[in-house]
Amino acid sequence: MGMLKIDQVSVTHNKRRAIKDASFSANEGEIIGFIGADGAGKSSLMHAIAGVIRFEGKISFQNTIYHSPSEAQILKSKIGLMPQGIGLVLYDLLTVGEHLDFFANIRDIRQDDRFNEYKNRLLRMAGLDKFIDRRAGNLSGGMMQKLSLICTLLHRPKLLILDEPTTGVDPLSRIELWKILDQIRCEEGTIALVSTAYMQEAAQMDRVLLFDEGEIIAQGCAKELIKSVQDMTYVRKPFTTPHSMSTLDTTYSLEPLEAEHAEPTLEALFFVNALQKNRILPSVEITPRDGDTSFSSVVMEAQGLTKTFGDFVANDRVDIRLCRGEILGLLGSNGAGKTTFIKMLLGLLPIDDGELNLLGKRIETAKDRQELKSSIGYVSQHFALYNDMTVRENLHYFASMHQIPMDIAIKRIARYSEELGFDGYMDAIPTELPLGINQRFSLAAALLHEPVILFLDEPTSGVDAIARAQFWQLLVALKEKWKIAILITTHYMSEAEFCDRIVLMRDGCKVADDTIPNLYTAHPNAKTFEEIFLEYYR
Amino acid sequence: MNRIFWSIVGKELIGFIRSWQLVLVVLYMFSVEVYIAGSGIEINPRNVAVGYVDGTAGGLSQKILTHLHGPEFLAPRRFNSQRELSRAIFDKEIIVGLVFDADFEKKWRQNKSAQLDILMDATAASQAYTTLNYLQHIVLDISKVNIPVDIVTHKLFNQNADNHTFMALTELLSIITMLSIILTAVVFVREKEQGTWDLMLLMPVNPKVIILAKSFSQIIVVMTGIVISLGFVVLGIFNVPVNGSLSAFLLLSFFFVFAGSGIGLFIAAVARDVMQVAQLSIVVMMPLIFLSGAWTPIYAMHPALQYLSYISPLRYYIEGSESIFYRGTEWIDLWPYFMGVISVGGVMYWIGFRKIGRLF
Numbered sequence: 001m002g003m004l005k006i007d008q009v010s011v012t013h014n015k016r017r018a019i020k021d022a023s024f025s026a027n028e029g030e031i032i033g034f035i036g037a038d039g040a041g042k043s044s045l046m047h048a049i050a051g052v053i054r055f056e057g058k059i060s061f062q063n064t065i066y067h068s069p070s071e072a073q074i075l076k077s078k079i080g081l082m083p084q085g086i087g088l089v090l091y092d093l094l095t096v097g098e099h100l101d102f103f104a105n106i107r108d109i110r111q112d113d114r115f116n117e118y119k120n121r122l123l124r125m126a127g128l129d130k131f132i133d134r135r136a137g138n139l140s141g142g143m144m145q146k147l148s149l150i151c152t153l154l155h156r157p158k159l160l161i162l163d164e165p166t167t168g169v170d171p172l173s174r175i176e177l178w179k180i181l182d183q184i185r186c187e188e189g190t191i192a193l194v195s196t197a198y199m200q201e202a203a204q205m206d207r208v209l210l211f212d213e214g215e216i217i218a219q220g221c222a223k224e225l226i227k228s229v230q231d232m233t234y235v236r237k238p239f240t241t242p243h244s245m246s247t248l249d250t251t252y253s254l255e256p257l258e259a260e261h262a263e264p265t266l267e268a269l270f271f272v273n274a275l276q277k278n279r280i281l282p283s284v285e286i287t288p289r290d291g292d293t294s295f296s297s298v299v300m301e302a303q304g305l306t307k308t309f310g311d312f313v314a315n316d317r318v319d320i321r322l323c324r325g326e327i328l329g330l331l332g333s334n335g336a337g338k339t340t341f342i343k344m345l346l347g348l349l350p351i352d353d354g355e356l357n358l359l360g361k362r363i364e365t366a367k368d369r370q371e372l373k374s375s376i377g378y379v380s381q382h383f384a385l386y387n388d389m390t391v392r393e394n395l396h397y398f399a400s401m402h403q404i405p406m407d408i409a410i411k412r413i414a415r416y417s418e419e420l421g422f423d424g425y426m427d428a429i430p431t432e433l434p435l436g437i438n439q440r441f442s443l444a445a446a447l448l449h450e451p452v453i454l455f456l457d458e459p460t461s462g463v464d465a466i467a468r469a470q471f472w473q474l475l476v477a478l479k480e481k482w483k484i485a486i487l488i489t490t491h492y493m494s495e496a497e498f499c500d501r502i503v504l505m506r507d508g509c510k511v512a513d514d515t516i517p518n519l520y521t522a523h524p525n526a527k528t529f530e531e532i533f534l535e536y537y538r
Numbered sequence: 539m540n541r542i543f544w545s546i547v548g549k550e551l552i553g554f555i556r557s558w559q560l561v562l563v564v565l566y567m568f569s570v571e572v573y574i575a576g577s578g579i580e581i582n583p584r585n586v587a588v589g590y591v592d593g594t595a596g597g598l599s600q601k602i603l604t605h606l607h608g609p610e611f612l613a614p615r616r617f618n619s620q621r622e623l624s625r626a627i628f629d630k631e632i633i634v635g636l637v638f639d640a641d642f643e644k645k646w647r648q649n650k651s652a653q654l655d656i657l658m659d660a661t662a663a664s665q666a667y668t669t670l671n672y673l674q675h676i677v678l679d680i681s682k683v684n685i686p687v688d689i690v691t692h693k694l695f696n697q698n699a700d701n702h703t704f705m706a707l708t709e710l711l712s713i714i715t716m717l718s719i720i721l722t723a724v725v726f727v728r729e730k731e732q733g734t735w736d737l738m739l740l741m742p743v744n745p746k747v748i749i750l751a752k753s754f755s756q757i758i759v760v761m762t763g764i765v766i767s768l769g770f771v772v773l774g775i776f777n778v779p780v781n782g783s784l785s786a787f788l789l790l791s792f793f794f795v796f797a798g799s800g801i802g803l804f805i806a807a808v809a810r811d812v813m814q815v816a817q818l819s820i821v822v823m824m825p826l827i828f829l830s831g832a833w834t835p836i837y838a839m840h841p842a843l844q845y846l847s848y849i850s851p852l853r854y855y856i857e858g859s860e861s862i863f864y865r866g867t868e869w870i871d872l873w874p875y876f877m878g879v880i881s882v883g884g885v886m887y888w889i890g891f892r893k894i895g896r897l898f
Binding site: 343346347348370371373374376378380381382384385386387388389393397400401402403 | 541549
């Protein structure tokens with residue numbers, strides 16, 4: 001009873017295989033984790049199982065077999081799907097209570113005492129019972145996700161499909177989300193399929209499926225999976241052999257190395273898989289920049305930066321100092337004020353109060369802002385670039401905008417494309433490229449004018465583990481060779497450890513600003529950075 | 539500055555050419571759309587179905603009927619009774635029905651007042667009334683009324699009184715209005731949609747240059763469309779007379795497109811996505827076109843609307859273009875139209891420029 005069996009399921013989007021021959025099964029009350037990069041096929045498989053897109057193959061759930069969305073129709077009352085994206089299923093103008101009524105009505109649930117009791121319990125679990133009259137548009141990201149989850153749970157589904165429910169959500173809400181999920185699956189015997197970008201979350205699940213390029217490359221209990229790659233994981237070795245790959249702290253090798261073994265995480269599986277398929281990325285080499293690197297040691301200093309939108313204080317007297325040759329990680333959940341702060345630093349939003357100094361000079365007039373812009377390199381979220389121009393045309397366009405002389409521009413573009421490893425894609429349109437390539441090409445566009453500050457807004461979200469590791473090596477190389485200051489936002493806590501210094505924001509205020517070792521000494525009970533982060537949210 | 543300006547213009551043109559759907563739409567507008575308007579909209583009667591009931595022996599009645607011939611009328615169809623004829627009109631088989639009573643010819647021969655009954659389907663109002671006009675002429679002709687006046691008409695500017703050329707030109711001008719607004723708005727809004735807006739703001743470039751260059755690139759696109767449409771459709775197919783100077787028309791168009799792109803800038807500042815651009819453009823464009831005299835002559839409008847029409851740059855543009863094409867007005871005498879387009883258009887561009895400039 002209640003068994004879910006996926007048999008050789010394939011999904012094709014516009015002649016492109018999104019997922020090929022996926023097979024797995026799940027038992028009552030199990031939580032199955034889906035991990036892998038964007039475009040690896042997780043969402044496609046989830047939508048196929050939910051019976052909302054066409055697929056090939058066979059799925060059976062509670063002894064009902066279906067091959068197409070129309071055959072799955074009779075199961076819809078037992079399935080709950082929560083698509084990717086915060087608050088995507090919510091209506092901004094409806095209140096929390098109205099949402100619950102609305103979802104109960106479209107699901108045609110009899111609203112008797114039993115239902116009301118269940119509903120109130122869900123509300124209490126989500127901590128939303130005090131906010132019944134608040135509009136969804138005014139909830140925080142974490143509350144929105146909790147509301148989406150309880151709306152999906154209202155009809156007591158036996159199969160719950162959650163597509164990245166925790167991405168971008170603050171750690172406390174994330175823990176609460178998991179608590180709700182855990183309780184529901186114990187009580188109702190619900191099968192939950194959950195995709196996540198956080199390896200720590202995946203490690204907690206009953207079973208994990210690893211996705212890579214439209215295939216499930218491994219599945220099983222997280223502990224066993226990690227154990228299987230234990231022998232190939234070492235503490236970082238500075239040199240490389242042909243069958244090895246390194247991140248900033250670990251080296252993976254198929255051949256035995258004379259080094260100490262390190263404790264692998266689930267990510268190690270992706271590296272080992274790539275090594276086995278002989279997909280080895282070239283190591284990173286960065287040549288020194290054309291301009292000099294002897295600028296002042298404090299590159300940018302913000303003092304008491306404040307931004308208000310009406311009554312709402314988005315940034316409350318934030319001080320941040322950026323030093324030469326430093327990687328500063330800016331952490332905080334959605335709505336903590338990161339974006340507002342960044343926009344003020346970039347000169348995109350006027351500063352309401354406080355002062356901003358760049359290379360020792362105060363930024364006040366519009367002309368100062370223009371100067372600010374020419375010394376900042378910016379990689380936006382999702383690597384937004386011009387999608388109707390090729391990589392080469394994009395880079396030339398940026399060079400012209402920064403008034404870099406043509407001959408220098410051509411030389412630089414050639415050099416960057418080689419060093420950042422996208423020279424094979426110069427005449428392709430950005431949308432045709434893998435995300436990892438786009439990421440490096442966006443970085444090249446941001447570096448063309450040799451800025452003194454590089455600003456990166458979640459540059460690694462959705463990018464696969466290997467490309468992410470390589471990107472971090474690039475950043476470290478840039479920091480060392482170019483001495484530029486790098487300000488980066490990320491929601492991967494494991495990446496925070498690669499930063500020299502961390503600034504933590506919460507509700508528009510800075511709550512921590514220190515180096516990693518200092519933070520660990522200040523929080524002796526914390527074993528991982530995630531736990532430190534959590535302590536600031538308690 | 540120069541290099542930046544032309545880089546942006548080049549980038550936008552590349553972007554335009556690579557989005558083939560947009561290229562197709564623009565080409566369609568400038569060719570097929572103008573052709574359809576020119577050949578499809580008919581004000582004179584054409585292929586009017588005529589039916590008649592003839593109670594006379596058929597001398598005079600047939601004489602009148604022979605005047606109803608192609609291309610204006612289909613061959614008259616005979617019905618046996620007035621009821622049958624009414625039925626046919628009701629079923630939309632016949633537009634105009636003539637009823638000759640039994641004593642029609644007799645009365646006429648006796649110089650008494652003879653009565654010809656006409657039934658008309660007035661849903662096609664203008665066709666029906668022009669047909670009526672024709673019939674009155676025919677009857678007047680046959681009646682040989684001896685009024686010692688001869689009418690001799692000289693049709694000025696459009697000798698064949700051909701409304702195809704006029705409709706084609708009016709449609710072209712409306713399309714120029716529409717595309718100059720929408721294309722300009724879209725180049726800005728697409729940056730908002732693709733998430734490249736911030737990148738654009740972060741360029742260490744004077745925002746004025748960006749706005750000017752981006753709108754200029756779309757002016758180039760529209761001007762190219764105008765030349766294509768003029769060459770192939772307006773002059774090629776419809777043979778619109780060019781009594782004035784074509785370069786005067788192109789220059790006037792250039793200034794007018796600026797006005798349109800000013801409205802486009804304003805819409806781009808307000809709209810969040812391309813869908814909103816489409817909605818807003820329609821809301822803005824319709825009054826602009828109605829108030830311009832494109833559909834109804836301005837002197838036939840309500841006085842209040844006549845005053846309002848002064849703020850539509852399209853009014854000066856249409857009057858100017860008609861003067862150039864039909865009247866062959868000299869350069870020097872075109873100044874009121876140029877003044878109108880430049881002053882109203884200049885204000886519009888300035889407003890749009892200021893509005894979007896605030897987003898930078």
